[in-house]
Each structure stands twice: as structure tokens, then as C-alpha cells.
Amino acid sequence: MSISESARHGASGRERLVVIGADAAGMSAASQARRLKGPEELDIVAFERGHFTSYSACGIPYWVGGDVTERDELIARTPEEHRARGIDLRLRTEVTAIDLGRQGVHARDVDSGAESWTSYDKLVIATGARPIRPEMPGADAEGVHGVQTLDDGQELLDTLTRTRARGRHAVVVGAGYIGVEMAEALINRGYLVTVVNRGSEPMSTLDPDMGRLVHRAMEGLGITMVNDAEVTELLTHEDGRVRAVVTPDGEYPADVVVLGIGVRPETGLAKAAGLPLGAHGGLLTDLAMRVRGHENIWAGGDCVEVLDLVSGQERHIPLGTHANKHGQIIGTNAGGGYATFPGVVGTAVSKVCDLEIARTGLREKDARRAGLKFETVTIESTSRAGYYPGASPMTVKMLAERRTGRLLGVQIVGREGAGKRVDIAAVALTAGMTAEQMTTLDLGYAPPFSPVWDPVLVAARKAAAKVRNT
Known part of the structure; x- marks a missing residue:
């Protein structure tokens, strides 16, 4: 033609x-x-x-x-x-x-x-x-959904409407951003939710020690977490509808399956x-x-x-x-103009119910893959001054390069006020700042918004001190 x-x-x-x-x-x-x-x-x-x-x-x-x-x-x-x-x-x-x-x-x-x-x-x-759709028996069964487009979302909602009278078991395969967000969505819809994850902890975009905090929070919401598990098969009813998710260690009933393995x-x-x-x-x-x-x-x-x-x-x-x-x-x-896109530092933020999850820069395995030597620190702080009503716990992990002290990455898990704090680190990463330089940042302070030392700056102080001593 x-x-x-x-x-x-x-x-x-x-x-x-x-x-x-x-x-x-x-x-x-x-x-x-x-x-x-x-x-x-x-x-x-x-x-x-x-x-x-x-x-x-x-x-x-x-x-x-x-x-x-x-x-x-x-x-x-x-x-x-x-x-x-x-x-x-x-x-x-x-x-x-x-x-x-x-x-x-x-x-x-x-x-x-x-x-x-x-x-x-x-x-x-x-x-x-x-969406990654695994090659296994039952992967194309009715009731199995990837979620990437509005059409996908509409098809999933239609399935939820159809299955409402049949059963309330949902299985999410994968525990990345889409997986944890869809687990929350299905909990909100009244389903009994199981998340099957082949990693050691949910949120592989975090280091495992930070992912463990997400794991505990998800179980606290009533979500059943199954880690270190590889799905081998999806079982179906005689009419072709999905009925269970199978791993080497168990079988989990499913009236609907959402694939959150990634894209x-x-x-x-x-x-x-x-x-x-x-x-x-x-x-x-x-x-x-x-x-x-x-x-x-x-x-x-x-x-x-x-x-x-x-x-x-x-x-x-x-x-x-x-x-x-x-x-x-x-x-x-x-259109005849001129513009460029220099790159990214890998900033992302998400939540599962009231738990906020954020990261920017490199994880430990990313830094190792890039051939970088680094130090890590993890601190516990609060979203507001400790005496101010509503202060909630927050965990901040920071990676800094040995000798130079250059900031390499930050991960934050906490409640209200935790997630968007990652933007401080994203700006510092883009500017190529060191942990030492971060400690001098003039951030806003008032008891309803932050302790005197913002949690990110507390982590920067500890990282700077650790780098100086290596």
C-alpha cells in the first residue's frame, strides 16, 4: 500500500x-x-x-x-x-x-x-x-487485570461490580507503587486483600530495611503480605473466571487479580x-x-x-x-523553538492509606551497581515539634558518597507531612550538594510544621559526620 x-x-x-x-x-x-x-x-x-x-x-x-x-x-x-x-x-x-x-x-x-x-x-x-503480564497458565483469565490506562481502570471496575455478589477475595501480584496503591483501593472497596510479592519486602524502589516499615503498615491495615513468593499459576473456574493464585508454598483464593508487577x-x-x-x-x-x-x-x-x-x-x-x-x-x-531535558534524580512519592512513602536518588544496590562507595544513616524523627498536637513518627534514610560527602539518595517513610519532604533532597541532588552543605539549608520552621531541625537535615548532619569519620 x-x-x-x-x-x-x-x-x-x-x-x-x-x-x-x-x-x-x-x-x-x-x-x-x-x-x-x-x-x-x-x-x-x-x-x-x-x-x-x-x-x-x-x-x-x-x-x-x-x-x-x-x-x-x-x-x-x-x-x-x-x-x-x-x-x-x-x-x-x-x-x-x-x-x-x-x-x-x-x-x-x-x-x-x-x-x-x-x-x-x-x-x-x-x-x-x-503492564508486565507473566507467561503462565491462567494469566489471560477473566478477572485478571493490569492497570495502566483509563480503559484498564474501567474494565477493573466493571469486574468489581460483577464479582461483588460472588466473593470478596482480591489478590494483588507485585508490591511496587501500583501494587500497594491497588491494595489500598481494594481494601477501600471492602475486599479481603492478599499481596503476593517475589521480593523480600514491598516497595522494591526502597531499600529492604525501609520496605519493612511499609510491610508492617500494610499488615496493620488488614492486608495479608506474602513475600519471597513467585506466582506459578492462576487457577480458573469452568467458565474461565479466575479463582485462585498459586505459589510454590500456597494457594490464595481470588475473585479478582490485579497485576502490579511493573511495566x-x-x-x-x-x-x-x-x-x-x-x-x-x-x-x-x-x-x-x-x-x-x-x-x-x-x-x-x-x-x-x-x-x-x-x-x-x-x-x-x-x-x-x-x-x-x-x-x-x-x-x-x-514547533521551531529550542528546549532540553537534562535528566532526572528519580523522585517518587506514594501512600498506602495514611502511610506516606517517598524516595529520590539511588538505593544501596543502585549505588553499588554504579561503582560508588557510600555511607548510610537512618534516623527517627517527627513531622512536627514533638510537643505539638498531631506530631507523627518519620524515618529518614540517607546515602552519601565516601570522601566527597555528595548526597546520593534519600528515602522517607512516615505519616502526614513525610512524603513531600523528599523534595528537599530532590533539589539538593539536582544541585549536586553534599550532606554537609545540606545542613546549612535555610528551611522554614514553626512547631506545627517541623521540629527545629527538620528530619531531612537531621539525617544530613549524621551523614556528614559519618563521612568525615571514614
């Missing part, structure tokens, strides 16, 4: 920007490019295989759990709003191939099966990530087209978010690898904050 002349050029010969994927990175890029160039200068065509655009995937667990009551509250901009701004948005249309030589994309209408080619002068790949970059199209991928399977880009070696192709969001500013290595960190920033950078460059 060839690209027709009308498909190859717009009616007036304008440049055409094609965007694959219409969520955070893709539509941020399209919108920013439109701000810089109007419809008379640039045609923008965006393809999305799902039903929704520009939504908060991070909000899905809170919608499933009932904290967010309506799905549309998670949508920042509707398809109609994008189209009103002169973006040719094609929903339920999946791009199946990229032809670099002809500068075209092949697409298929998901509902009708109709196929077409569309040419591009500039291309944005924002295909996101896909992989969705880069099948890119790989087939011969575009460069990194060690984690994500697209490799330069500082302007251009795909390396391709002047007119950009990529952003969960399908790319990013530079870790602390370790100097490429990593895959699928977060909405990065995706939106990538989109702004891409849209600026595709």
Missing part, C-alpha cells in the same frame, strides 16, 4: 507533525507545538488506540478505590477540546508500523479494521508502557522500525528528546530511557511528571 499524494502533503503543502499516543507526553507535545505554530503553518495528526486522551494514569488507583468519584475527573483535556484547537485526533486508531524511508505511519481502525497510511514531516513517539516500555513499533533502544528496552534520545540519529523524530514519556543525574546511567522511570515535561520539550522543538 503506498502513501497517496493527498496523504503525503496537506492541501496547502503545510508541514505535518504526526503523534503516536495521545496521553501525557503525546498531547503535551501536540498542544505545545500548536501554541507555537497555528493550523495555517502546521498540520498535527494524533493517533490513540484507546478511548481517552490527556488523563492522569496516576489517579486510577484512587478512582478504583472511590477517592475520586468520577472517571472524567482524571481527564485534563478531552478529545473535543484538542480538536477545537486544530489537532486532528483519531481515537480508536492503532499505529501498526512506522516506515522511516517513506516517512509514513500505517494505522488500523480498531473497530472497523480499516487501514490507512499517513505521511509525516515530523514524528513524535509517545507509546507509553505496558515495560511499549517500543515494539520503534524496534520494528530500527530505532535505537537502550538496555531497559526504552527509546534513546538526546537532550532535545530527539531519537538518536533521527533529526525529525522525537520520543517521550514511558517509552523512553532517561539520564539519571546521580549515577550518570540511563534508566527507565515511568512517571507522569517526566512525561508531561518531555511533551513540553518535544512540542517546543517540533
Whole structure:
């Protein structure tokens, strides 16, 4: 099938920007490019295989759990709003191939099966990530869900509605961010929740000693934690519905199963087209978010690898904050401007009920992998002055490089007021500060907000002293 002349050029010969994927990175890029160039200068065509655009995937667990009551509250901009701004948005249309030589994309209408080619002068790949679905018996059974898109969230809610009268057992496989957040959502829905985790503790984004604090809190909420366990099979009823999760040490009843094992970059199209991928399977880009070696192709969001500013290595960190920033950078460059994305320090925050969990920078195993020598300190403090009503305990762990004292990473677990304290460390990491330099930071103080020495600064003092003594 060839690209027709009308498909190859717009009616007036304008440049055409094609965007694959219409969520955070893709539509941020399209919108920013439109701000810089109007419809008379640039045609923008965006393809999305799902039903929704520009939504908060991070909000899905809170919608499933009932904290967010309506799905549309998670949508920042509707398809109609994008189209009103002169973006040719094609929903339920999946791009199946990229032809670099002809500068075209092949697409298929998901509902009708109709196929077409569309040419591009500039291309944005924002295909996101896909939930890891283990290859085992029963993994595709009815009632087994990954949660990555609004469509996924809606399918899970539909299952919860159907199973309400049948049973109340839920199993979450995996105990990362999605796993613990979905465990909370299912507890809120009245389910008996078991989390099966192959790691020694939940939240592998933390060191195990900090993950142990999350473990205790989850069990305190009535969640059954099964660590060091590998799922080998999902059992089903005769009608194909899931009924149990099997590990070598036991069998756990399940009326619904949520897979929270993690995600992989969705880069099948890119790989087939011969575009460069990194060690984690994500697209490799330069500082302007251009795909390396391709002047007119950009990529952003969960399908790319990013530079870790602390370790100097490429990593895959699928977060909405990065995706939106990538989109702004891409849209600026595709629209004729100039912008760069220097990298990340790996900051993330989450919660399970009232327990706040935060991290930035490197874990111990990350630092070892990067060949760094380091010291660690862990301190116990409170969110407010100890005498002030409502003060709650907080644990802060800090990693600092030997000899230089350079801050390498911070992890925080505590109640109200704990999570966002990680931003202090994120700024310090980005600035390349040492633990010693952090101790002089002029942070805000009043008894309702902090002890005289903020917990992060207490950790910095101890880390600085430990580094000095090694």
C-alpha cells in the first residue's frame, strides 16, 4: 500500500507533525507545538488506540478505590477540546508500523479494521508502557487485570461490580507503587486483600530495611503480605473466571487479580522500525528528546530511557511528571523553538492509606551497581515539634558518597507531612550538594510544621559526620 499524494502533503503543502499516543507526553507535545505554530503553518495528526486522551494514569488507583468519584475527573483535556484547537485526533486508531524511508505511519481502525497510511514531516513517539503480564497458565483469565490506562481502570471496575455478589477475595501480584496503591483501593472497596510479592519486602524502589516499615503498615491495615513468593499459576473456574493464585508454598483464593508487577516500555513499533533502544528496552534520545540519529523524530514519556543525574546511567522511570515535561520539550522543538531535558534524580512519592512513602536518588544496590562507595544513616524523627498536637513518627534514610560527602539518595517513610519532604533532597541532588552543605539549608520552621531541625537535615548532619569519620 503506498502513501497517496493527498496523504503525503496537506492541501496547502503545510508541514505535518504526526503523534503516536495521545496521553501525557503525546498531547503535551501536540498542544505545545500548536501554541507555537497555528493550523495555517502546521498540520498535527494524533493517533490513540484507546478511548481517552490527556488523563492522569496516576489517579486510577484512587478512582478504583472511590477517592475520586468520577472517571472524567482524571481527564485534563478531552478529545473535543484538542480538536477545537486544530489537532486532528483519531481515537480508536492503532499505529501498526512506522516506515522511516517513506516517512509514513500505517494505522488500523480498531473497530472497523480499516487501514490507512499517513505521511509525516515530523514524528513524535509517545507509546507509553505496558503492564508486565507473566507467561503462565491462567494469566489471560477473566478477572485478571493490569492497570495502566483509563480503559484498564474501567474494565477493573466493571469486574468489581460483577464479582461483588460472588466473593470478596482480591489478590494483588507485585508490591511496587501500583501494587500497594491497588491494595489500598481494594481494601477501600471492602475486599479481603492478599499481596503476593517475589521480593523480600514491598516497595522494591526502597531499600529492604525501609520496605519493612511499609510491610508492617500494610499488615496493620488488614492486608495479608506474602513475600519471597513467585506466582506459578492462576487457577480458573469452568467458565474461565479466575479463582485462585498459586505459589510454590500456597494457594490464595481470588475473585479478582490485579497485576502490579511493573511495566515495560511499549517500543515494539520503534524496534520494528530500527530505532535505537537502550538496555531497559526504552527509546534513546538526546537532550532535545530527539531519537538518536533521527533529526525529525522525537520520543517521550514511558517509552523512553532517561539520564539519571546521580549515577550518570540511563534508566527507565515511568512517571507522569517526566512525561508531561518531555511533551513540553518535544512540542517546543517540533514547533521551531529550542528546549532540553537534562535528566532526572528519580523522585517518587506514594501512600498506602495514611502511610506516606517517598524516595529520590539511588538505593544501596543502585549505588553499588554504579561503582560508588557510600555511607548510610537512618534516623527517627517527627513531622512536627514533638510537643505539638498531631506530631507523627518519620524515618529518614540517607546515602552519601565516601570522601566527597555528595548526597546520593534519600528515602522517607512516615505519616502526614513525610512524603513531600523528599523534595528537599530532590533539589539538593539536582544541585549536586553534599550532606554537609545540606545542613546549612535555610528551611522554614514553626512547631506545627517541623521540629527545629527538620528530619531531612537531621539525617544530613549524621551523614556528614559519618563521612568525615571514614
